[in-house]
Each structure stands twice: as C-alpha cells, then as structure tokens.
Amino acid sequence: MSTAQQEKELGNAAYKAKNFDEALVHYQKAIDIDPTDITFYNNMGAVYFEKKSYDEVLKWCEKAVEVGRENRADYKLIAKALLRLANAHKELGDLYKAKSFFEKSLSEHRTPVTKEALSHVEKLIKEQERVAYIDPKLAEEAKAKGNEFFSVGNFSEAVKHYSEAIKRNPDDAKLYSNRAAAYTKLMAFDYALKDCDDCLRLDPSFVKGYLRKGKVLIGMKQFSRAADAYQKALELDHQCQEAIDGYRQSLITSSSDPEETCKQAMADPEVQQILQDPAMRMILRQIQEDPAALGDHLKNPDVASKFQKLIESGVLSFK
Template sequence: MDAAEQQKAAGNAAYKKRDFETALACYEKAIELNPNNMTFYTNMAAVHFEKKDYKKCVEVCEKAIEIGRENRADFKLIARAFTRIGNAYKKLEDWQNAKVFYEKSMSEHRTPEIKTLLSEVEKQLKEMERKAYIDPVKAEQEKEIGNSFFKKGDYATAMKHYTEAIKRNQDDPKLYSNRAACYTKLAAFDLGLKDCDKCVELDPKFIKGWIRKGKILQGMQQFSKALAAYQKALDIDTSNVEALEGYRTCSVAANSNPEEVRKRAMSDPDVQAILRDPAMRLILEQMQDDPQALQDHLKNPDIAAKIQKLLESGLIAIH
C-alpha cells in the first residue's frame, strides 16, 4: 500500500470513530501525496456531510467529479459523488437541486436506491407546487366562472373551471358538490359520486352533498343506497323538501318491482356474503317461524347490521 492509501486508511479508521478532524487531516495528506484519486475527495466530502457542513460537502464533491473526469475514474464513483451532492441538497431542503444531482447520478449508474431517493424528492417538489398553487381567492373566481357556464348549460366548460377551483382550494366541499352536478349532467355518474363522497368527507353536515349523492344514486337506479344518502340529509334537516321528495321517490321505486329488487340485491357482494353464511340462513328461517326471535338476534350488533343490510336491499321486510 502506498503512502497516500495509508493516509486514506487512517482517515477511514478515524471517520468510523467519528474523529472527523483527524479524518480530514488524513484525507488532506492523501490528496497532497496523490491529487489524482477522486476517492480521497469523496471521503473528505463524507466527513463534511457528517459534520452537517452540506455546502462544503457539495464543493468537495464537485472537485472530486472534476478530478474523476480528468483521470477517467469509474462511472460508479462519479455516480456516487453526484448522489452525495444530491443528499447534501436534500438535507438543505433544496429539492430542485437534489433532483438535478440524483438525475445526474442515475445517468452515470442506475441503482434502485437512487431511484427511490429521486422519487422521494419528486414527491416533495410536487407537494410544494401543490401548496404554492393554493389560492382561495382565485378558487372563488374560478367557481363563479364555472357557475356562469353551468347556468348556460355548458357543463363541460363549467366542469373545467370547477376542477381549476379545486386545485386552488382542495378543502372547500362546495367545489366538489358543484363539479358533481356537472358530472351528473354529463352522465359521468361514477365521477360525480366520487366528488360527492369527497364533499361529505370534508363536511359531513353539508346537506347539499348528501342530496346530490342521493340524486346520482337514484339516476344509477341504486335506490337502496340513494335512500341511505337521503336519510343522511334528513338527519341534518328533517324538513328538507328535496331530501323528503327523493326519499319518497326512492322508497316507491325500491319496492315497486320485487323481481328487480331481488336481482339488484343479489348482485351486491355484501348481500351475497350474508346469504352464504349458514348461521345467517338459520336466523332468517327462525325469523319466519318465530317473529320474537328477531328481537333476540337484533341484540347482537353484528347480526343487526347484516339484517339491516338485507332490509335496505329490499330482500326482507319486517311487518
């Protein structure tokens, strides 16, 4: 082992003991003896990283890359130096520079570890962009533009403005409710339903969200689910005309065609699972023979929930 390598080995030993001043002194001596070996510089940069002197770490890594390029160093060593610069910028929360140097590292030598680091940084940048974009005033402006297009019957354009409003303010339930109305008009019921769910998740007391959800489910002919949505609206306001009307209409529709009720219920995976359960089948038989048995079974919350599901689906009725 030559003198420069001996100094590097001594530096490594000191580094492991976290004796950073000795490690730096050893690496500096190694560089004096052989200024063309980039690993002496990257090791020195590792010390600066541990000392939390991230700017110095970047500076020394850049020198290491320069030396490495001049002396045709292995591309894996160059990649490692770029990664260390990326790590330093990550510690400084300079996500943009971290991304640049992780990408440079990947262009030299692709590894799963660097790909993971790059993904993390890209996630941070995306979140920063999202936060920077939030502007409730502009969200309100976009909503108003959306409303004017909605009134004109141009639902596709209204939807675009509501979407922009949501990007500007993701916590306003009214925006999701408005966009759900557009989706309903455009017959994109699944998307409308998703927006209704988000709307009532943000504000469970937002009655319009529940009514809109009920209307969409009604349009999809999922009357039992629509009933549940209208019921939520009525829990908030027992005298709401729209909710009452929707509830009545769905009650009639849900029970008007027994064959349709059965077919719809049997296509529900939850109903199928309940009816496949031997214990539940036994309970349902008992209920037919002995109505009093129902009261005993309803004391068990699990069984009560299953019976409620069958009632909602219209498969059974309690008289």
C-alpha cells in the same frame, strides 16, 4: 500500502469514531500526496455531509466528479459523488437540482437506493408544486366561471373550471359539490359520487353534499343508499323539503318493482359484501332449512343489521 492510502485509512478510522475534524486532516493529507484519486474527495464530502456543511459537500463532490472524469475513475465512484451532491441539494431545499443530480447518478450507475431517492424527491416536488398552486382567490374566480357555464348548460366546460378551482383550493368542500352537480348532469355518476364523498369528508355537516349524493345514487339506481344519504341530510335539517322528497322518492322507487329492486340491490357493493360473507351465507342456509333459528341469529346486532340491509334492499323478505 502507499502513504496516501495510509492517510485515508487513518481518516476512515477517525470518521467511524465520529472525530470528523481529524478525519478531514487525514483525507486532506491523502489529497496532497495523490490529488488524482476520486475516493479522497468523496470522503471529504462524506465528512462535511455528517457535519451538515452542505456548501462544502457541494464543493468537494463537484471536485470529485471533475477529478474522477479526468482520471477515468470507476463510474460507480462518480455515481457516488453525484448521489452525495443530490442529497446535499435536497438538504439545502433545492429539490429540482437534487432531482437532476439523482438522475445523473443513475446514468452512471443504477442502484435501488438512488432510484428510491429519486422517486421520493419527485413526490416532494409534486407536493411542493401542488401547495404552491393553491390560491383561494383564483379558486373563487374559477368557480364563478364554472357557475356561468353550468347555468347555460355547458356542463363539460363547468367541470373544467370547477376542477381548476379545486386545484386552487382543495380544502373547499363546496367546490366538490359543484363539480358533482356538473358530473351528475353529464351522467358521470361514478365521478359525481366520488366528489360527493370528498365533499362530505371535508365537511360532514354540509347538507347539500348529502342531497347531491342522494341524487347521484338515484341516478345509479342504488335507492337504499340514496335513502340513507337523504336520511343523513334530514338529521342535519329536519325541515329540508328536498331531503324529504328525495327520501320518499328513494323508498317509492325501490318498492315499485320488486324484481327490478332485487336486481339493483345485487349491484349494491354493501349487499354483495354481505352475500359473500361465509358466515352470513351459512346463516341464510340455516334459516332456510329452519326458519325458527332466525330469532337466535337476530340477537347478534351485527347479523341483525345485515338482515335489515337485505330486507330494505328487497333481496330478502319474510311472509
């Protein structure tokens, strides 16, 4: 073993013992003896990383890459130096440089660890950019433009500006309600329903959010769910005429055509889930054979609630 390698081994032992200053002394001696070995520079970078001296990490790992390329070092060793450069930049808060060096490391040698690190830093950059984009004042300006287009019936353009407003202020529940209204006009009910749910997640006491949701669900012909939405609006505002009218409309429409009601109910995810429940299917078969068994099953609150849902939706009826 050469003298340089002996110094490296002494440095490794000190490093493992977390005696970092001693490790630096031995690695420096190894470099003085053989300045062409990339490993010694990489090891210096590793010690400074443990000491959280990230500027020193950059200095030694940049030198490692330089020495490695000059002496045709193994690409895995160059990738290792680039990876440590990436992690140092990340610790210093420069995510864009970190991303660049993770990519450079992968171009030399692809490892799962580096790929995962790159993916993580890309997510951090995306979140950083999202937060940096937030500006409530600009959100209000975008909302005002959306309102203008909505008022003249240009709903697709209104959606565009409401979307911009949401990016600028993603915690404003009313913006989702506004976009839901525009989506409803465009009959894009799935998008409208998601916006209603996001609106109510941010502000569960926002009456208009439930009114919008009820209207969307009527458009989707999910009358039982629409009635539930209007009922929640009425719990918040007993005098809300729009909620009263919507609740009444939901009930009347759902009962006007039993066959159509049943057909619509079968498209209701909640009804589907109940009917696909093995326990409920067994109970339904049992009461079909023995109607008297129903009373026992209704003693279970969960089963009683599911029966009520099936009755309200028109799937189940008793004469």
